[in-house]
Amino acid sequence: MNIHAKRIKDLQYLLKQNRLDAIVLSRTLEIGFLTGFHLDGLLMLVSRTGAWAFMPKMLLADFNSKVNFVKASSPDNMLEAAAAKVKELGLKKAVFEPETESYLRGNFWKKCGFAEHKGLTSSLRKIKEGEEVELLRKSCHIAAKAFGIIKPRIKTGRTELSVYRELEDIMQAMGAKGPSFNLIIGFGPDSALPHHETSERKLRNNEAVLIDYGCVYGNYCSDITRTYFHGKPDAEFKKVYAIVDAAQKAGLAKVRAGVKTRDVDAACRSHISDAGYGQYFIHGTGHGVGLEIHEAPTLNTKSEEVLTAGMAVTVEPGIYLQGKFGVRIEDSVLVTRTGCEILTKMAR
């Protein structure tokens, strides 16, 4: 069976298990996950036994040539058509997902008698299986390999943005579609801003280089961060780097099916706190990665989820000394029953 047809079957199984009759989906992401068709502007309805897609006329020929397991149409009003289909079929418990819906659409569904139901599609998306794992592995492999190519080319005088562009080119030459987010290239004090906006700043001798990047391959996002010193590192950089490195290794060692996500965060955080830098680790330890660069689950001090085999997450502790430098080390990993597979494994 086609992998996307199978995912629709999985969703239909979840509907049955949750005693629901139908679910309506609005976002390109979930619809792409279920159909393999990733263009914007569709609406989808899945019942326990059927699946319908509603779309603008201009997408219909393309959709029908690629997807033969979903009934496609181009009604004048897609929202009303989806609601009418639910009525026509006499489906009693139809739902929408409040966490992915817009305010106006969500309230339209409510008015039509749809109920809120959280987490159905994300529970499918967060466990990677079949070709997804291969695509994610390839995406991460391209990203990891790119570091070895770009690093020797990052010389004194180059701008952050020029590195951004060359990194894009390197990953695209290996088959990537493009970057998986606004890549963060930070030189010197810029490396101390976790979400720094890559700029025209030039690299000087003897300063930190932080590269947080990744690519999209077959719609799957990779995420990796490497930090190093351009020149001769002083004692403070060496010390901070060693702390973050050990903290990340402690986090990675904790990852395994059955472990709470917050325990992975605690493993990184306690190592950094014990070393006296707790107040400089100003973000969570990681996040799920897949069709989105940030998706379920979340790995921070408050998160309640439990890791299961097939989840793909990042482990990325950091220490940021404002005005001086920051160090972050990040890998994307696949959770297994006994530990994890580091997908972005390459020399640092």
Place this chain on the structure above:
Amino acid sequence: MNIHAKRIKDLQYLLKQNRLDAIVLSRTLEIGFLTGFHLDGLLMLVSRTGAWAFMPKMLLADFNSKVNFVKASSPDNMLEAAAAKVKELGLKKAVFEPETESYLRGNFWKKCGFAEHKGLTSSLRKIKEGEEVELLRKSCHIAAKAFGIIKPRIKTGRTELSVYRELEDIMQAMGAKGPSFNLIIGFGPDSALPHHETSERKLRNNEAVLIDYGCVYGNYCSDITRTYFHGKPDAEFKKVYAIVDAAQKAGLAKVRAGVKTRDVDAACRSHISDAGYGQYFIHGTGHGVGLEIHEAPTLNTKSEEVLTAGMAVTVEPGIYLQGKFGVRIEDSVLVTRTGCEILTKMAR
């Protein structure tokens, strides 16, 4: 006065005019427009006399170093902090924008006593002024110029994706940050799919080439489409191209402050219908362009808006013959009191 500080003043003026006391904003787009700070994850509250930004701790140093006319803080719960501020100041009529808000946040605001109010920020965004016009002009100029460079390099045997990548590189070399959307490069029958997903298909002799592309420069998006025949065009292509070209010129001739957007659509559409191809023009005539690739206003058969000076819109009629070829011709233009300035003007 700083251009962003001025925009906040403009929004405060609109609050007063609409007898509102405050507005809460969630999207990076609107917050970037008002502050110049374009990173994700902020929440903003604007009253008639003040402006507050709430954000994760890791963004605070960066924000404060760039924006000095908005009070920034990192509360544990940003949503509750914004609601508490409204209460603390005794603001009676606080609103959110239903068209840009998510379902969960919108309902949180409602629960806290905020009312819905449409169109405040979009009414500011859709009229381009000051440096915006310059950035948009430059963005469009880069895109238009890129066509002259890429066209002679599109040779038999090249893939659509390789053209995508080279076009990106050409625009980046001229200063663009990146493409403004998933560029549509369609060879042969692929050109007949208005939202075709650029693929590994190779160009053959004697077929149509359609390139719908644009770039981001200083956060402003350009949008342009060019179609031509690779080889010796047959009579049908020549005829269809001439119809679309004349339809687009008729649309452009209609653009002027005071004209209804649907009259621009009608000018293009009636020309194509009169030529007997009405059923093959399967989308609207255009859309606003700016910080987003698609923004207000909309130019189609149903749209009710009136063009005003300073709006930037696309005019892009097309004819699509499934299995054969499609022709679309698109320019981004700036509406003026007496007509329009074609921002993407270059040889076709």
